[in-house]
Amino acid sequence: MTERSTREDYRAFRTIPTRWMDNDVYGHVNNVVHYALFDTALTGWLIEQGVLDVRAGRQIGLVVETGCRYFDPIAFPDVVTAGICVARIGTSSVRYEVALFRNDEEEAISEGHFVHVFVDRESRRPTPLSEALRAALTTISVTAD
Template sequence: MTDRPSPSMRDDYRAFRTITTRWMDNDLYGHMNNVVHYSLFDTAVNGWLIEEGVLDIHRGAQIGLVVETGCRYFAEMGFPDVVTAGIRVARLGSSSVRYEVGLFRNEESTAAAEGFFVHVYVDRQTRKPIPLEAPLRSALERIVS
């Protein structure tokens, strides 16, 4: 008997972004290298935040710093797959957020990989934690699971 969790389904996520894989994402074994998964998590979440208008990567006073990450791999992906990243918020604190991201290969309904990362939102200049700005909090509340 195993304690390994089962992969999530697409319906378990609240927001989605589609990301096309690249030739360079494959490793010598012919599948997506594990480090690419982390890049996809970051791309999906930050892309969603930018699209929602709550992250200004160049001039925003508040930025998110990653303080913890993790990933579980369930199935292979690789170029030329199209990946849909499902995004949800598992925990919403006063200055921190735990994002969970499921990576779905092509049209599959079961996650090929699932990861998480924790952002602590800080003042861009001082790098000291500050409360989430109201528009950011509002956007995140919509995808809390």
């Protein structure tokens, strides 16, 4: 059995309540909702840091890779806390590690990763991370670059 991460493994947190519609016919939050929670947590954090403008920014992040391992179910009305950290910062890409925690539990109920490639909004070609973005990502990085 794989060891689960705990809250102390992450550097930033966002709380997201589950919704009734997140439950599937099996009575738990469907696996695809975990990905939506990851994306919501990451995008919200980037916006809060002032380094992503989803409506008008010249640079946007495109998801090019994801993965997830599931340990325990969540179901409405659970409250989810997403733990976020940065595992790797490249020239134009970032690998985030994300875990979901149910209510006040310390062990993750799912763990995943997202890789963003930052691109020019118009051309969709990779662009180097802005200085502000790189600085914000460094604050939640778990590795030395």
